[in-house]
Amino acid sequence: MSAAAKLEALLARVQHNRTLPRVARARALSAVQPAAPSPVQLSPTPTPSPAPQSPVVAPPIIAPTSTPTPAPRSPIELPPAALVGMLTAPRVAELGADAVTPPRGLRTPVPPAPVAHTEPAATSAAHRPRQPTPLELAVVDEAEHVRAAPAAATPAAPRAIAASAQLPPSQPIVQIMSEPDAAEPATFGGLLQRSLALRPR
């Protein structure tokens, strides 16, 4: 090999060694770039609105702030759970705590009343303390009630007043409370079935 040929081969080798790091760096960058998308791809309108060309600008209704108006973005997906809680909880709380469970996370000043007031069977009616009933399910004795015709003219018994205390004062109290007999159905289905079994005499 001549000296010229050796020199040319040496120069070519040096040139090749200089280009290798550049190619490797370029490949490394190209591998990283897809993982970090540019903000332009995420925001539909990232470009700021152009400055007004006309010197006369109508006064805005809302006083402009020092910060520029943000460009519209993609629809905001509100967290459903937080949204529902925000919209429903305060209104539900206004229903009252007598018949419903207080919404989670809210404090109600009135404790919830008992759903059902069961009492010992041996307790006599006269000495039985009247518990507040939020549901106003008045059990009416059939015999007493049937004899009390017209019902509106019947003076209300003290227990009836206590049981109907939640009624408006203008509404006549005609229910006569009495002890349910032993055969009273204790279920909703039983009560409804009895009512549906009634026929004209």
Added chain:
Amino acid sequence: MDEPRFDPGGFWEFHLSGGAVRTREGRRVVVLPENVAGPLVRLALDQGDQSLLAEIGAGLGAEAVASLGDGLRERSPETVLGHARSVVALFGLGRLSLDRWGDMLVATLDGAPELHTDGLAALLGGLFGALGGTEVGCVSAGGGRFLLVHPDVVAAVSAMVASGAEVGSVASQLAPEGGAS
């Protein structure tokens, strides 16, 4: 039996992005002003169609049934009424209560919107029909009271009420089937 309590939390789901309101059971509802709902009910009743109101009531009952779970008929009356009343209140239809006159159940709806009483009767019939799992007739007795009777005797009970009979008088004229004297 463990009596479940009604939980109003999350009953309404407001889907703002989709512009829809649904109950937690997935039923879509439309919020209407009272002065619009009233004429619509009147229009339906004038055309002799009470099925829409009954369907609304059945929907309310279905919500209560869903919150009560299985074995509804074996639940205590207080529990069933509590759930039903809560659902009715959440729909803004008034304060539901239940009395018993003899064997006859009488539903009372205080603070109801200005809908025709026949419409409210159809609504309550649908409601208690869904709760009881059977068809229930409902007759308005005035004063916000509605008598829950068998559909076969609705006409007879309505005639009693039309003749001026009070609730107690109507109850006295009814007897259990097979035991009428």
